[in-house]
Amino acid sequence: MDIPATASRSFDAFLFDMDGTIINSTAAAERVWGAWAQRQKLDVAAFLKTIHGVRGVETIEKLNLPGIDPKAEAAAVLLAEMDDVEGIVPIAGAASFLASLPANRWGIVTSAPRRLAEHRLKAAGLPLPPMMVSGEEVLRGKPAPDCFLLGADRLGQPIENCLVFEDAPAGIEAAEAAGAAVIVIGAAHATPFATRHPTISSYDLLLAEHDAGGGIGLTFSANALN
Secondary structure: OOOOHHHHOEEOEEEEOOEOOOEEOHHHHHHHHHHHHHHOOOOHHHHHOOOOOOOHHHHHHOOOOOOOOHHHHHHHHHHHHHHOOOOOEEOOOHHHHHHOOOHHHEEEEOOOOHHHHHHHHHHHOOOOOOOEEOHHHOOOOOOOOHHHHHHHHHHOOOHHHEEEEEOOHHHHHHHHHHOOEEEEEOOOOOOOOOOOOOEEOOOOOEEEEEOOOOOEEEEEOHHHEO
């Protein structure tokens, strides 16, 4: 694959999704949501394809299940997710890559509630970020752009000068709608999905470089690109 356009420019800030992007929590999330789907007598395999990258309450709302309170169900699922962090690990190279970034130039933008985000990061052995936007902090969740716009604002940087790291279609759509550049992390996906954005399987062969103007650039190894 040719070196992508993101390697030819610098950015003012990096915004990272969490689940599937800097940590792999897929197995834990699918255990909890799979059990919930079984109780609701849903097609579990089909349902699990809809849970990634979006807020839990919105996932449930879209089902229009009779007699179900989406907020109450999402709260119950959250408690179950807090109890199940087995197997949550960092994406390869994520810890060192994040540590190489200036603290005021990056943050996490996640659909997860803050308490779950912090719990999973600790379970994966990653430090809490200097800035985080969590799912309950915006009126509209991904794929709406609100969360990334808020993240850029908190870092004091224009969104068009930000690079978003994402793994899920809803998050990619949100980043595009916000006006950010995008790079896709494919490590947590057994089957890659089609995207026009550069995709890497690991942070191990991705380096952040600081230019004289204060921007952050990327150096890709050819082996890092899918």
